[in-house]
Amino acid sequence: MNDMTVPATQRPARRVDAASIGVAALLALILAVPLLVGDDFVSHVFITICLYGALATAWNIVGGFAGQLSLGHAIFYGIGAYTAALLVPYGISPWIGMLGGALVSALVGVGIGLPCFRLRGPFFALATIAFLQVIRLLALHFTGLTGGAVGLMVPLQTGWQWMIFFDRWPSLLIAFGMLAFTLAVSGWIRHSRFGYYLVATREREPAAAAAGVNTLRIRLAAVAVSAALTSMVGTFHGMYLTFIEPEAMFSLAFSVQIAMFALIGGIGTVLGPLFGTLLVVPLTELARGWLGASALGLHGFVYGTVLVLIVLFLPDGLAGLLRRKTASDAADVEAGAPAASVPAEARPARPPLGEPILVAEHLNKRFGGLAVTTDVSLSLRQGEVLGIIGPNGAGKTTLFNQLSGFLAPQSGVVRVRLADGSLVTPATPHGFAHAGVGRTFQIVQPFAAMTVLENIMIGAFHRHPGRAEAREKALETAARMGLWSQRDLEARSLTIGGLKRLEVARVMAMEPRILLLDEVMAGLNQTDVRRAIRMIEQIRDDGVSIIAIEHVMQAIMALSDHVVVLNSGRVIAEGQPKEVVRDPMVIEAYLGKDFVDAHPA
Numbered sequence: 014m015n016d017m018t019v020p021a022t023q024r025p026a027r028r029v030d031a032a033s034i035g036v037a038a039l040l041a042l043i044l045a046v047p048l049l050v051g052d053d054f055v056s057h058v059f060i061t062i063c064l065y066g067a068l069a070t071a072w073n074i075v076g077g078f079a080g081q082l083s084l085g086h087a088i089f090y091g092i093g094a095y096t097a098a099l100l101v102p103y104g105i106s107p108w109i110g111m112l113g114g115a116l117v118s119a120l121v122g123v124g125i126g127l128p129c130f131r132l133r134g135p136f137f138a139l140a141t142i143a144f145l146q147v148i149r150l151l152a153l154h155f156t157g158l159t160g161g162a163v164g165l166m167v168p169l170q171t172g173w174q175w176m177i178f179f180d181r182w183p184s185l186l187i188a189f190g191m192l193a194f195t196l197a198v199s200g201w202i203r204h205s206r207f208g209y210y211l212v213a214t215r216e217r218e219p220a221a222a223a224a225g226v227n228t229l230r231i232r233l234a235a236v237a238v239s240a241a242l243t244s245m246v247g248t249f250h251g252m253y254l255t256f257i258e259p260e261a262m263f264s265l266a267f268s269v270q271i272a273m274f275a276l277i278g279g280i281g282t283v284l285g286p287l288f289g290t291l292l293v294v295p296l297t298e299l300a301r302g303w304l305g306a307s308a309l310g311l312h313g314f315v316y317g318t319v320l321v322l323i324v325l326f327l328p329d330g331l332a333g334l335l336r337r338k339t340a341s342d343a344a345d346v347e348a349g350a351p352a353a354s355v356p357a358e359a360r361p362a363r364p365p366l367g368e369p370i371l372v373a374e375h376l377n378k379r380f381g382g383l384a385v386t387t388d389v390s391l392s393l394r395q396g397e398v399l400g401i402i403g404p405n406g407a408g409k410t411t412l413f414n415q416l417s418g419f420l421a422p423q424s425g426v427v428r429v430r431l432a433d434g435s436l437v438t439p440a441t442p443h444g445f446a447h448a449g450v451g452r453t454f455q456i457v458q459p460f461a462a463m464t465v466l467e468n469i470m471i472g473a474f475h476r477h478p479g480r481a482e483a484r485e486k487a488l489e490t491a492a493r494m495g496l497w498s499q500r501d502l503e504a505r506s507l508t509i510g511g512l513k514r515l516e517v518a519r520v521m522a523m524e525p526r527i528l529l530l531d532e533v534m535a536g537l538n539q540t541d542v543r544r545a546i547r548m549i550e551q552i553r554d555d556g557v558s559i560i561a562i563e564h565v566m567q568a569i570m571a572l573s574d575h576v577v578v579l580n581s582g583r584v585i586a587e588g589q590p591k592e593v594v595r596d597p598m599v600i601e602a603y604l605g606k607d608f609v610d611a612h613p614a
């Protein structure tokens with residue numbers, strides 16, 4: 014790696030250090046204030062802050078990182094409380110019950126997630142509410158187990174073994190430990206490959222799948238972790254309250270409340286849920302304490318007011334405010350980039366084309382009555398650039414979707430040769446990615462909330478699971494793809510040319526052996542087209558075999574070793590570019606006579 018990358022990799026570390034000190038100071042205050050004040054009510058408020066902060070942080074793993082707005086998280090809270098409380102009469106410590114509850118909750122979470130993760134937006138939220146109501150009704154019905162509407166008293170045995178104390182401070186220590194543990198898990202997730210994959214899946218599921226992410230599995234893992242953590246807090250809260258009943262334990266209002274803390278503090282950030290809790294819980298508890306029975310339900314008014322103010326003035330929550338501040342402090346872009354590309358004359362001569370590396374045989378695909386690909390066969394050889402051209406609606410993108418696992422052909426097969434020479438037929442986008450096939454999308458699919466570098470890291474994680482190595486690979490790829498100076502910008506701020514390069518950079522960071530490019534030059538000006546042609550030549554010379562759908566004939570003529578022409582879903586011609594453009598059928602269906610007049614032999 015070039016020397017110039019060293020400052021770039023060190024600078025964020027200093028920011029992280031400052032942030033870590035801030036977090037440690039905040040946590041120390043949360044623990045120290047109630048211990049120093051020594052008042053029961055203050056201790057109770059801080060215990061509540063710790064517990065709700067932990068619950069909101071756990072919720073945020075699914076609701077924020079994965080972007081799935083669950084309103085049924087009380088299910089796991091209730092399971093945690095009931096599992097431990099039901100085991101206590103058998104002499105089993107709640108600490109053991111807590112682990113059992115976490116395991117049951119993780120399994121229930123996966124069971125609910127499997128059908129629900131097929132749903133999007135409000136439908137997902139509604140489905141989680143429906144599951145919560147079913148479980149609440151079941152808990153009310155099975156009175157022998159749960160005590161039904163009458164509820165269940167937790168046997169009053171005190172001491173660390175039973176999680177019940179006369180003093181407040183042991184409860185405070187446990188609640189604080191839960192908050193710290195949940196934050197540590199959440200922070201680890203956010204900064205690991207798992208967290209990057211979750212955010213990528215939230216932002217653009219197809220692009221994440223093309224980068225090799227098994228999007229369903231990653232979401233199920235998130236719900237399992239989130240459910241287990243929520244359940245652990247539920248166990249302790251049940252013991253702290255010493256009385257549990259279905260209406261309170263499986264409450265919709267409680268589920269909404271947890272989600273709201275995260276929304277107020279900053280959804281999808283590690284500390285946001287805690288910030289939200291720190292703002293709202295003291296306000297509501299103090300209002301309750303001061304006004305007592307004269308203003309029952311006032312806490313709902315406080316939540317509502319804070320939520321309205323946040324939505325109006327801080328749509329990214331409190332954490333968004335902090336992020337804006339640190340981003341402006343850190344606006345320090347260095348100039349210059351490592352050498353981006355090797356000059357063409359310095360590159361070694363191209364080796365002869367090798368054996369077929371991707372083969373499609375007799376692909377047929379219909380959408381209802383419309384035959385979009387009919388008996389399409391093609392073969393890409395090692396080191397080759399295969400151009401696919403054809404008029405709009407010819408079926409080119411549909412063919413690409415079959416070559417990358419996004420669509421299953423009704424008949425026909427796609428085979429990919431692995432590095433060891435064996436042929437496989439993957440069935441899913443991540444299966445194709447694992448077989449070495451990378452693809453771009455005709456309509457660019459950036460992970461908008463991530464920086465350019467983080468976007469490229471999503472591709473780099475495919476072969477470099479560690480964050481540091483993925484970052485190193487992404488920096489190198491950014492330099493090669495001419496994105497060095499934009500690496501710390503949010504992807505949404507790039508121009509169309511930059512977005513197209515980012516699309517290719519993300520795929521190249523996966524180190525694919527086969528690259529499928531879907532109209533990467535559409536909408537580019539002449540300078541950017543020439544730049545893109547040089548970029549693709551360089552990728553080809555690095556040993557990647559390429560299939561490119563393109564309308565820019567200048568690029569097709571300059572790059573392609575072989576061209577396939579599609580029209581109305583059928584291959585109407587194929588061969589060397591110079592032969593194909595003179596084919597009367599191609600001229601009639603696609604190029605037009607003007608093209609031949611403008612490009613005489």
Ligand SMILES: Nc1ncnc2c1ncn2[C@@H]1O[C@H](COP(=O)(O)OP(=O)(O)OP(=O)(O)O)[C@@H](O)[C@H]1O
Nearest residue numbers: 380383385403404405406407408409410411412455
């Ligand atoms: N999911 C779908 N459901 C129904 N019809 C579809 C679907 N996707 C594509 N089509 C139709 O299939 C045909 C081929 O579309 P496709 O996008 O593959 O063409 P294309 O050659 O890539 O076109 P363009 O050059 O405009 O991108 C079009 O008529 C399109 O409307």
